Every structure is written in structure tokens, then in C-alpha cells.
Amino acid sequence: MLRQIEGSRAVAEAVALCRPDVICAYPISPQTHIVEGLGELVKSGALQPCEFINVESEFAAMSVAIGASAAGARSYTATASQGLLFMAEAVYNASGLGLPIVMTIANRAIGAPINIWNDHSDSMSQRDCGWIQLFAETNQEALDLHIQAFKLAEEMSMPVMVCMDGFILTHAVERVDMPTQADVDAFLPPYEPRQVLDPAEPVSIGALVGPEAFMEVRYLAHARQTMALERIPQIAAEFAERFGRHSGGLVRGYRLEDAETVVIALGSVLGTLKDTVDELRDNGLKIGVLGIHSYRPFPLAAVRAALQGVQRVVVLEKSFSVGLGGVVSADVRLALSGLALRGCTVVAGLGGRAITKASLARLLVDAVADRLPSLSFLDLDWGIVNRQLEREKQMRRSGPVAENLLRDVGAVASKVH
Amino acid sequence: MLQIRIHGRGGQGVVTAAELLAVAAFEQGRHAQAFPSFGSERTGAPVVAFCRIADREIRLREPIMAPDVLIVQDPTLLHQVDVFQGLKPDGYVLINSRLDFDHLGLAEISQRFRRERLTTVPATEIALRHLGRPLPNAVLLGGFAALSGLITLDAVEHAIRGRFSGKVAEGNVAAAAEAFAFVRDELEALSHAPTD
Numbered sequence: 083m084l085r086q087i088e089g090s091r092a093v094a095e096a097v098a099l100c101r102p103d104v105i106c107a108y109p110i111s112p113q114t115h116i117v118e119g120l121g122e123l124v125k126s127g128a129l130q131p132c133e134f135i136n137v138e139s140e141f142a143a144m145s146v147a148i149g150a151s152a153a154g155a156r157s158y159t160a161t162a163s164q165g166l167l168f169m170a171e172a173v174y175n176a177s178g179l180g181l182p183i184v185m186t187i188a189n190r191a192i193g194a195p196i197n198i199w200n201d202h203s204d205s206m207s208q209r210d211c212g213w214i215q216l217f218a219e220t221n222q223e224a225l226d227l228h229i230q231a232f233k234l235a236e237e238m239s240m241p242v243m244v245c246m247d248g249f250i251l252t253h254a255v256e257r258v259d260m261p262t263q264a265d266v267d268a269f270l271p272p273y274e275p276r277q278v279l280d281p282a283e284p285v286s287i288g289a290l291v292g293p294e295a296f297m298e299v300r301y302l303a304h305a306r307q308t309m310a311l312e313r314i315p316q317i318a319a320e321f322a323e324r325f326g327r328h329s330g331g332l333v334r335g336y337r338l339e340d341a342e343t344v345v346i347a348l349g350s351v352l353g354t355l356k357d358t359v360d361e362l363r364d365n366g367l368k369i370g371v372l373g374i375h376s377y378r379p380f381p382l383a384a385v386r387a388a389l390q391g392v393q394r395v396v397v398l399e400k401s402f403s404v405g406l407g408g409v410v411s412a413d414v415r416l417a418l419s420g421l422a423l424r425g426c427t428v429v430a431g432l433g434g435r436a437i438t439k440a441s442l443a444r445l446l447v448d449a450v451a452d453r454l455p456s457l458s459f460l461d462l463d464w465g466i467v468n469r470q471l472e473r474e475k476q477m478r479r480s481g482p483v484a485e486n487l488l489r490d491v492g493a494v495a496s497k498v499h
Numbered sequence: 500m501l502q503i504r505i506h507g508r509g510g511q512g513v514v515t516a517a518e519l520l521a522v523a524a525f526e527q528g529r530h531a532q533a534f535p536s537f538g539s540e541r542t543g544a545p546v547v548a549f550c551r552i553a554d555r556e557i558r559l560r561e562p563i564m565a566p567d568v569l570i571v572q573d574p575t576l577l578h579q580v581d582v583f584q585g586l587k588p589d590g591y592v593l594i595n596s597r598l599d600f601d602h603l604g605l606a607e608i609s610q611r612f613r614r615e616r617l618t619t620v621p622a623t624e625i626a627l628r629h630l631g632r633p634l635p636n637a638v639l640l641g642g643f644a645a646l647s648g649l650i651t652l653d654a655v656e657h658a659i660r661g662r663f664s665g666k667v668a669e670g671n672v673a674a675a676a677e678a679f680a681f682v683r684d685e686l687e688a689l690s691h692a693p694t695d
Contacts, residue, residue: 250534256531
């Protein structure tokens with residue numbers, strides 16, 4: 083049924099349609115509306131049987147999800163930013179133990195400086211933790227990916243993060259097609275665990291593993307993610323067949339035909355990019371977009387296949403590896419090794435900096451003319467950067483950087499964007 | 500694509516207004532996208548919310564920098580925030596005030612833009628009468644329906660009833676209808692006024 087609702091509400095209802103047994107959560111912006119919505123659905127009896135457990139921290143949220151999942155319950159939680167960092171130890175345990183928990187990440191920057199707005203630093207910080215990471219472009223896709231995520235997680239016995247841009251998607255009210263319970267039930271079978279804590283057949287989960295088998299346990303996690311590379315497109319195809327729309331998969335291209343330049347990105351910025359590329363195409367630029375929807379496992383072969391015959395690649399990322407540059411770019415470069423391609427990284431939208439069509443158009447025109455350096459920062463305010471560098475040169479006690487820069491830009495609250 | 504920017508203060512229901520507009524547009528079979536300015540909202544702080552309405556899927560995710568419509572829920576913002584920033588030359592402006600543009604110190608604005616698309620409505624007073632609380636957001640949407648004809652009063656009422664219930668819903672619906680009539684009469688008077 084078509085509905086005009088907030089992204090967080092859409093995700094809450096989609097998760098409820100997946101019939102989770104246990105939901106544990108701790109509030110943090112911009113994820114809070116999702117678990118608030120689920121809390122209401124549990125309290126009203128619309129979602130039952132389901133136990134909603136309020137916990138005292140994100141670390142507890144993941145720990146409770148681990149316990150519930152090990153006991154055979156379909157388990158769900160959601161977090162963002164510092165919350166994800168705080169649960170990090172348990173995040174690794176969930177994947178190391180092979181427990182198919184599904185968690186929404188409402189992508190948000192990491193402090194300091196403290197910042198509640200969107201970028202991909204939080205989930206990228208956990209890219210090596212062994213969870214599958216899927217990225218949503220729209221609220222419809224966020225909703226759909228949760229339904230696919232439970233199926234994928236439980237088949238593979240590994241946890242899945244569904245990443246959606248905080249505020250930009252979570253707080254946007256737009257049209258979504260909400261599936262029926264019958265369709266979701268037909269798509270997602272009841273959870274049949276590979277391992278379960280059962281007093282009738284006692285096992286222990288979480289043994290100490292020494293040098294004799296640790297590498298093998300790790301390798302098997304990698305082997306499962308490699309298998310997931312095959313299952314993700316299949317599940318997306320099964321989803322499309324039942325629900326009549328394309329969501330998920332490994333990568334999706336837009337106007338790649340005869341494209342000489344391709345921009346690669348993840349998440350909601352793909353929408354603005356597509357609008358920009360339409361206009362540039364009208365002006366004769368041969369340019370296309372490649373959206374990465376599965377970041378872990380990383381689809382090396384699919385990325386390489388999509389970029390055959392392309393002359394240059396721009397990786398537009400909302401993540402930043404300080405001291406190196408791009409995060410996604412490093413993976414894309416690996417996918418392209420041996421291909422004669424010009425590549426550059428553009429870091430954009432950190433901490434909620436708006437990524438506008440006008441800025442993207444200027445950027446891509448520069449890219450096509452080979453005027454982009456290998457690493458650049460979209461709409462960086464060089465004025466305040468240079469002023470701070472000068473200050474640091476002039477005096478030892480130059481003071482806290484963030485406070486200095488805020489003074490330089492003046493009040494921010496009165497600006498429209 | 501129609502782009503609407505709503506300015507107000509934390510606590511005035513700015514975000515809710517954008518969401519109600521999106522729902523009203525959806526009820527009329529259109530695509531709509533409402534989103535807040537992503538601030539850490541505090542009561543009384545300047546807040547901005549956005550709404551896009553189109554006949555096809557809306558993919559654009561940038562803030563609205565060149566709006567077709569401006570709704571200002573709090574006239575004290577006029578001297579604090581450049582609310583008119585980027586407004587299209589043929590844009591609509593609706594301000595919550597008992598005063599007209601000239602008396603708000605906006606004579607220069609009313610010369611730069613199309614006069615029949617600029618108006619004020621005493622939304623806070625109307626809200627106080629119908630709701631007993633100074634919440635101008637839904638009231639202004641009634642005024643916007645009359646000013647622009649881009650959305651019907653019916654769709655606004657339906658969106659209000661979808662969001663609220665009981666006395667709050669009925670109070671807002673009555674207040675939106677009064678604002679609709681108020682703006683319609685203002686425009687009527689304007690169309691008969693001699694042009695100078």
C-alpha cells in the first residue's frame with residue numbers, strides 16, 4: 083500500500099513485518115524514531131509476540147541481541163555514530179559467533195567535534211567487523227533492504243547492517259510502498275538457527291580458540307561473505323519478483339551506456355547525482371553513475387564489470403580516512419587494478435555538509451576535463467582552513483581548532499543551509 | 500517541481516507543517532518529499548523545513564535554496580534570518596502577521612516580487628481562537644491553499660485529520676478554513692484595488 087510517511091516509520095513497520103522476536107535498543111539521533119516506532123507497535127499489540135527490551139547502553143543493546151539470537155530469537159537493534167562505536171566490541175562478537183542479527187545504522191558523523199549530522203564515518207569504522215553492510219538509496223530501498231536483510235542474515239548465519247543516511251532519509255517524509263504481511267511471510271521463512279542455546283540439547287557458543295583454529299574460523303567468515311556475493315543479487319531478484327520493484331543487489335548503474343566518466347557513490351546522494359548526471363548528459367557529457375548497495379561483501383567483480391571501457395572514475399564518498407583519503411576509493415582501486423583508468427576521490431558531505439546539484443555539476447565538469455586532483459574535498463572552505471593554519475604558525479597557544487573555526491564562520495543557526 | 504521552504508521557531512510545528520503539506524500533496528496523487536533542516540532543534544531557535552512536490556519521483560536531496568514558496572511562521576525572524584534568500588522572482592510568500600508587507604518593513608520586497616502572490620494572515624490569532632494555543636502551522640497551510648491554489652483546502656484538512664484527532668484536529672481544520680477565507684478575501688480586495 084502506498085503511504086506518505088517518515089523514513090524511520092517505514093523502517094519500523096518493515097521490521098515489524100519481519101516478525102522479530104526480540105528488539106533491544108538505546109536511543110541516539112538520528113536512529114531514535116525507528117525504535118520509538120517499534121516500541122509503539124509492540125506496546126499496542128500490533129507486533130506480537132515480540133519482546134522490546136530497553137537497555138542501558140548500546141553495548142548492552144548488542145549484548146542482548148547476541149544473547150537473544152543465540153537462544154534462537156530473530157533479533158533486531160538500531161544505532162548510529164558514537165552508539166555504534168560504544169557497541170563495537172559486541173559488534174565483532176556478533177559476527178564472530180555467526181549470529182544473524184539485523185541492525186539499522188542511521189548514518190551519522192563521529193566526534194569530536196560532536197556532530198549529529200549525516201556522513202558514513204560510523205558504519206565505515208566497522209567495515210572490517212565481519213557484518214554484511216547494505217546501503218539504501220531511498221526510504222523505499224531502506225524498507226525493502228530490511229526484509230531482504232533478515233533473509234540473507236539467517237541463510238548465511240551472519241549479521242547484517244542496513245545503512246541509511248541519517249536525517250536525509252530517516253527524517254524525510256516521502257512515498258513508500260508498504261508490503262503486506264502475507265507477502266513478507268511468503269518471502270521470509272521463519273528463523274531456523276544453525277546453532278541454538280537449548281537446555282534440552284546443551285552446547286556452548288563462544289569457545290576460546292587458539293592458534294590451532296582461529297585463522298580457519300576467520301577464513302570461514304570470509305568464505306561466507308564470498309557466498310553472500312552470490313546470494314545478495316539472487317535475493318534481490320526474488321524480492322523483485324514478489325514485490326515488483328528493484329531494491330538491493332550488489333551494484334546498480336545509471337546511464338552507464340557509452341559513459342566515459344562514472345561517478346561511484348553509496349546511499350542517498352545517488353539521487354542528487356542522478357539528477358545532476360541527467361543535466362550533464364543533456365549538455366553532451368558522457369557520464370554515468372554506479373551505486374554500490376553492498377559494501378561488505380565488496381563486489382570487486384561487479385564493480386570491475388560495470389566499469390569496462392570507462393576512461394575515468396570519480397569516487398564520491400561521505401567517509402574519510404584521515405592520513406590517506408578515501409575509504410571506498412581504496413576498495414574501488416582494488417577492483418580496477420590493471421585497468422588503464424584515471425581515478426580520483428572526492429570527499430563530500432562530511433558532518434552533514436549539503437551536497438548540492440550545483441556543486442556536483444561543477445565537480446563533474448572538472449572531472450571530465452581531467453582537472454580534478456587525485457583527492458579533493460567538495461565545497462571545502464579554504465578561507466577558514468588557511469586562517470587556522472596561519473594562526474597555528476603565528477602562536478603556540480592557538481587554542482581549540484573547532485572553536486576557532488566556529489568563530490571564523492560566525493553564527494551558523496541563522497543560515498538556511 | 501514545486502519547492503516550499505517554511506521558516507519558524509522550534510516549538511511552532513515547522514517540521515509538522517512541511518510533513519502535512521507532503522501528505523496533502525500525496526493525497527492529490529502527487530510525489531512529495533518533506534524534510535527538516537536537520538538542526539538540533541531547540542524551542543525558540545530558528546528552524547527551517549522543506550517540502551518538494553512533483554509529478555514524478557523526487558530524487559534530489561539538497562536543501563531548498565531557490566524556493567517557489569516561502570511560509571514564515573514567525574515574523575520576528577524577518578530581522579534575524581534572510582528568509583527571502585533565493586526566492587524565485589514569481590514566488591509566493593505567506594507571512595504569519597496581523598500587519599501587511601508595508602507595515603512589516605517589507606515594502607522593498609513587495610516591489611521586487613509579484614504583489615498578488617505576497618500576503619499575510621494573522622495565523623497565531625486564528626490559532627488562539629480555535630485551539631487556545633499559538634500554533635500557526637496548520638492554519639498557514641489553509642492560507643497557502645488560498646494564496647496559491649497549488650493545494651486544495653480539502654487536502655489540507657484531510658492531512659490535518661490524518662495527523663491529529665479529536666479537538667486538536669477539528670480546531671486546526673476550522674482554523675485552516677478561516678485562514679483560507681481570510682486570504683481569499685485579501686486577494687479579492689487586492690484585485691479590485693487601483694494599481695499604482
